[in-house]
Amino acid sequence: MTEWIATRAEGEKQLAAFAPRMGRRYANGRNTDQGAGRHTAVSVLSPYIRRRLVLEADAVAAALAAHGPEDAEKFVQEVIWRGYLKGWLERRPQVWASYLRGLDADLAALDRDRRLRRDVERAISGQTGLECFDAWATELVEIGYLHNHARIWFASIWIFTLGLPWRLGADFFYRHLLDGDAASNTLGWRWVAGLHTRGKPYPADAQNIAAFTAGRFTPRPSDLAEVTQGLEATEPDGLPSLLPLRAVTTPQPGKPTALLITDEDCRVEDFDLSAIDIRTTDTLTTSHLRSPLPVSDLVHAFEAGALTDAALRIGAAPVTLHAADPTALAKWAAASGATQIATPYITTGPLRDFMDDAAPSLARAGITFCEWRREWDAAIWPHATAGFFKVKQNIPRILNQVFPA
Numbered sequence: 001m002t003e004w005i006a007t008r009a010e011g012e013k014q015l016a017a018f019a020p021r022m023g024r025r026y027a028n029g030r031n032t033d034q035g036a037g038r039h040t041a042v043s044v045l046s047p048y049i050r051r052r053l054v055l056e057a058d059a060v061a062a063a064l065a066a067h068g069p070e071d072a073e074k075f076v077q078e079v080i081w082r083g084y085l086k087g088w089l090e091r092r093p094q095v096w097a098s099y100l101r102g103l104d105a106d107l108a109a110l111d112r113d114r115r116l117r118r119d120v121e122r123a124i125s126g127q128t129g130l131e132c133f134d135a136w137a138t139e140l141v142e143i144g145y146l147h148n149h150a151r152i153w154f155a156s157i158w159i160f161t162l163g164l165p166w167r168l169g170a171d172f173f174y175r176h177l178l179d180g181d182a183a184s185n186t187l188g189w190r191w192v193a194g195l196h197t198r199g200k201p202y203p204a205d206a207q208n209i210a211a212f213t214a215g216r217f218t219p220r221p222s223d224l225a226e227v228t229q230g231l232e233a234t235e236p237d238g239l240p241s242l243l244p245l246r247a248v249t250t251p252q253p254g255k256p257t258a259l260l261i262t263d264e265d266c267r268v269e270d271f272d273l274s275a276i277d278i279r280t281t282d283t284l285t286t287s288h289l290r291s292p293l294p295v296s297d298l299v300h301a302f303e304a305g306a307l308t309d310a311a312l313r314i315g316a317a318p319v320t321l322h323a324a325d326p327t328a329l330a331k332w333a334a335a336s337g338a339t340q341i342a343t344p345y346i347t348t349g350p351l352r353d354f355m356d357d358a359a360p361s362l363a364r365a366g367i368t369f370c371e372w373r374r375e376w377d378a379a380i381w382p383h384a385t386a387g388f389f390k391v392k393q394n395i396p397r398i399l400n401q402v403f404p405a
Helices: 008-021 024-029 046-050 056-071 073-091 093-112 114-124 131-143 148-161 166-176 182-193 206-211 297-313 328-335 350-364 375-383 388-393 395-402
Strands: 256-261 277-285 320-322 340-344 368-372
Touching: 008 046, 008 056, 008 297, 024 056, 024 073, 046 073, 056 073, 056 375, 056 395, 073 093, 073 182, 073 375, 073 388, 073 395, 093 114, 093 166, 093 182, 114 131, 114 166, 131 148, 131 166, 148 166, 148 182, 166 182, 166 297, 256 297, 256 328, 277 297, 277 328, 320 328, 328 340, 328 350, 350 368, 375 388, 375 395, 388 395
Parallel strands: 256 277, 256 340, 277 320, 340 368
Antiparallel strands: none
């Protein structure tokens, strides 16, 4: 089993080690899934970037410094793609709410339907008889990571060949991926299903799988469904309306503050902590919120390590709160005499839902919930209104905003 060390130091060590391969070698080799423990053509930094133990801006800066804008173009685009997905879901949070409603319905069907339970269990335990799919299911559960190409092949087979509800597959990923986040996971599965880029589902192709697994897997064309139509008929109203970005209340200097660290962003030291009167600092464990079903021990362990590291780096005792009772946040902050909670921005997803549930009790206690939004997000999200092309066109402007001359 791969050993994951969830610290900023380890993430930055891996970033430095991969920097020489962020140029043409990455562009030429990134699509090939070499298998568990052999993902040398890709950075495998995503669990660190997901929690901002490594910053997207630092990864892009390393690529540009080592290779220049032309050779680093593909790596830079892939890092920005993640920001695009987060921004897209920030502009359409209704899609996340719809996913949750659909998942509840799918889980209820799973309880009722013995045949569906059998088929899903075979899929998640790697017992479908389709060698490539079963290997990916096993790798995901045992290691907590999958190559991106394997993720989309897996999702396509789950949806179109096995005929299983896409949200149950997305939930399986979300419960096990160390880099799982609401935007990348939900929108990735929707993209494969033909719901994100409507009418353009992604077909898993036998020849493509053989070519980009270096011949490790050679499924027959007849093993895979021919995909002629996506699932857009299940959402006849199309995509919801675009909403403005959520307004942010920034921490007020000098006010008594409860500093909250979550695995949304484990680099609180990047913000001006000296400007606020910190009365208490706690970490908040939230990985269990990803699903009504049990979340992988690997995910919980990585979160715990990242939060402990984040607290220790700013000289705080790693005291941990557990996201269970939303009213507990107000009680925690009030007990220290704080009148505001400060934390890095929390994006659309289960933790944002938890914070929304906590809002009434915070208001009653007179505690303001405040967030810092990073320049990286502020630069990308306004462009994340449709497909990635608009963001891609604006990459020079985005980089100029993030890295001003």
